[in-house]
Amino acid sequence: DTEVTQTPKHLVMGMTNKKSLKCEQHMGHRAMYWYKQKAKKPPELMFVYSYEKLSINESVPSRFSPECPNSSLLNLHLHALQPEDSALYLCASSQGGGLSYEQYFGPGTRLTVT
Amino acid sequence: AQTVTQSQPEMSVQEAETVTLSCTYDTSESDYYLFWYKQPPSRQMILVIRQEAYKQQNATENRFSVNFQKAAKSFSLKISDSQLGDAAMYFCAYRSAWVNRDDKIIFGKGTRLHILP
Numbered sequence: 001d002t003e004v005t006q007t008p009k010h011l012v013m014g015m016t017n018k019k020s021l022k023c024e025q026h027m028g029h030r031a032m033y034w035y036k037q038k039a040k041k042p043p044e045l046m047f048v049y050s051y052e053k054l055s056i057n058e059s060v061p062s063r064f065s066p067e068c069p070n071s072s073l074l075n076l077h078l079h080a081l082q083p084e085d086s087a088l089y090l091c092a093s094s095q096g097g098g099l100s101y102e103q104y105f106g107p108g109t110r111l112t113v114t
Numbered sequence: 115a116q117t118v119t120q121s122q123p124e125m126s127v128q129e130a131e132t133v134t135l136s137c138t139y140d141t142s143e144s145d146y147y148l149f150w151y152k153q154p155p156s157r158q159m160i161l162v163i164r165q166e167a168y169k170q171q172n173a174t175e176n177r178f179s180v181n182f183q184k185a186a187k188s189f190s191l192k193i194s195d196s197q198l199g200d201a202a203m204y205f206c207a208y209r210s211a212w213v214n215r216d217d218k219i220i221f222g223k224g225t226r227l228h229i230l231p
Contacts, residue, residue: 031217042205042221043159050217090159094217101147101209103219105159 003027004106006091012112015081021109023074023091031096032074033103034066037088049074050096081113116141118208120222127196128230134181135191135225137206145211148182148189149219154202162204165189167211193227201229 004025013019023032031050035043048056049068057066063085065077074091088110092103117140127133139148146167153159165173165182172180177194193200206222 033217040203040224040226042224045218048217056218096217101211102149102161102164103217104161105151107158 004091004093004104006089006106006109008109009107010110010112012114013078013081014114015083017081018077018079020078021076021089021091021111023076023106024072025093025104026072027093027095027104028071029093029095029104030071031094032068033090033092033094034064034074034076035090035092036085037090037108039088043090047076078111081111083113086111086113116143116146116208116210116220118206118220118222120204120206120225122225123223124226124228126228126230127193129196129198131196132192132194133196133227135193135204135206135227137189137191137222139187139189139206139208141187141208141210143210143212147209147211148180149207149209150178150180150189150191151205151207151221152200152202153205153224154199157202159205163191196229198229198231200227202227 007022034046037043046060047066052068067075088108090108091106094103119138148165150162152162163175181190203224205224208220
């Protein structure tokens with residue numbers, strides 16, 4: 001099973017709202033990623049968790065707050081977002097630890113900030 | 115720093131024909147991985163094919179094959195017998211093979227492939 005699931009599929013939120021995106025994988029992967037993708041552009045890396053520790057933060061604004069409760073789950077907490085944050089948010093996972101190099105992507109959450 | 119360049123923003127191919135998508139990359143590393151990812155409109159990004167830099171043999175997956183030229187730093191994707199379901203954005207991507215390196219994948223800007231019936 002090479003499935004990464006994400007909820008919700010679509011999210012519309014106001015600039016003062018607080019919401020969370022969720023990602024789950026049951027492949028035993030130890031590295032998980034958040035990406036932001038604008039239309040017709042490649043994914044932009046936001047955060048990497050390796051063995052449940054934040055290993056990369058690509059200078060993402062603090063209104064995005066990642067959390068990795070356990071090795072299967074990854075959350076992205078959103079607060080006080082701006083309209084320019086509207087995008088497709090992708091979660092991905094990989095085995096990590098140098099064991100494998102491809103990443104498996106979830107279907108994404110389409111976020112609209114009004 | 116590594117870079118990945120896809121010089122063809124869009125391409126079209128007739129159904130059942132063969133098409134080649136180009137990708138070049140720049141790196142000072144000797145060991146790395148290259149990937150082609152496919153992202154159909156409003157659908158999930160999936161891995162199409164992977165190439166290890168230490169392998170001379172070009173990777174093949176059914177109708178998809180690559181032409182890996184390490185010295186030229188070129189990694190093109192050939193799709194044979196194109197099907198309507200092949201219509202998608204294709205991203206070429208690079209990842210260092212160093213275990214101690216971070217887990218970043220570097221993506222090219224993508225090539226939008228249209229299949230003409």
